[in-house]
Amino acid sequence: MRVLRCADSALLVELADLPAVQALHGELRDSTPDGVLDLVPAARTLLLRLDPDRADPAAVERAVREVRVGERRGDDGGLLRVPVVYDGADLAEVAKLTGLTEREVVHEHTEHPWTVAFGGFAPGFGYLTGGSPKLAVPRRGESRTRVPAGAVGLAGEFSGVYPRESPGGWQLIGRTHLEIWRTDREPPALLRPGVRVRFEEVS
């Protein structure tokens, strides 16, 4: 573990891998050191956002180093079933890049459960990991200026669902009618870190 300071605003904790990030995130969420406003998990790091008026970065760092990560394997945020129509604009391209047929891409995407590793990019956007390694594809060479809400995409080791219309560079393989982000709902995001996701094909 390496703890990097971000002036008086945050600590960036560097960890070995994503499961280590998820484990530390889980522990700190249950018992948050004084002066920590927010936790931002990512692929290899956990950012602790501090209240500069209240937090003593050195004390927070000590508290982080003293955390004993228990037996928990990440967080079980429950299972979310996501119905998908697999007619995305990049489905043929993904088949070409992976050497699979389009039907095999759909099979690989639905066969394995995914887990929301972390959020980012936009409110309600979750980076899903742990699915089929056969589906690792690069981002599109050029990002689209307009990706519709509900578009299901792939990029790198991740899958994701666009929470609202936005620009985006992921390879689009399908779409869901599930409203994965609604601010008038509690919680507003369906794809929260720790939630397991099962994609299901619908026509």
Place this chain on the structure above:
Amino acid sequence: MIEIVQPGPLATVQDLGRSGHAGIGVGVSGAADRSSLRLANRLVGNAEGAAAIETTFGGLLLRPDRDVTVAVTGADSPLTVDGRAEPVNTVLRVRAGASLRLGAPARGLRGYVAVRGGIDVEPVLGSRATDVLSGLGPPQLTAGTRLPVGPPPAEFPVVDQAPVRPVRDGDLELSVVLGPRADWFTEQAVSALLGEAFAASADLNRVGVRLDGPALPRARTEELPSEGMALGSLQVPPSGRPTLFLADHPVTGGYPVIAVVLAADVDRAAQARPGQRVRFRQVTPAKR
């Protein structure tokens, strides 16, 4: 109700933002210059985090439909009520139907208009702030927007005028702490950051300020896995030209951050005008 007659280039409702939602991709947002928002609220007896109007380069004209108590802080703008000049950083009574006008500031960029009782729009995820990056919160103010005012707080204004160090023009000196990814840059990049002057470019908004100046070359060129970013981060994309991130910055970023501006100086950075020169001074944060 307060009617916005003219919003100026960009006027939004801001408070101290949203905390606790970063894990689902929601940033803090809130006032770009938080100390000015706090001061405006204190002057009218509000809680420090009450929602107020944030203006950009003045140009605001508003009209309340009942008598209100207001305070204007932040950028040094000419202020008039029904054409009569009034000072900023004071407590003002504005009568029903009177026009409060905030002109283009002589110094600084963003002004704050707090109304006793606070702007009482519907909160989203616990905050009334407009986040221009994520689209959360109330829409930006337009001519004809009517803003509800909340009930007056129990506290009363206790001073007439706040002794405020004025927003300065000339070079802006900002204190930074190197890191978290300073080791991704060459020594020349670090000495250029700390030794040379930059200029706030015209590419500047509530998300951040792109800086013109010496390029900051990287020592490591591999891709950085996306990671959480702090307010005040100086992120350097492949072009080598840094962006200083402000209130509506993204929750995570994929380019290395060479240094972070101290929280207190982010407020001053939020008052930088296009073309204003910026220098970075290295500090080591006080140990407690």
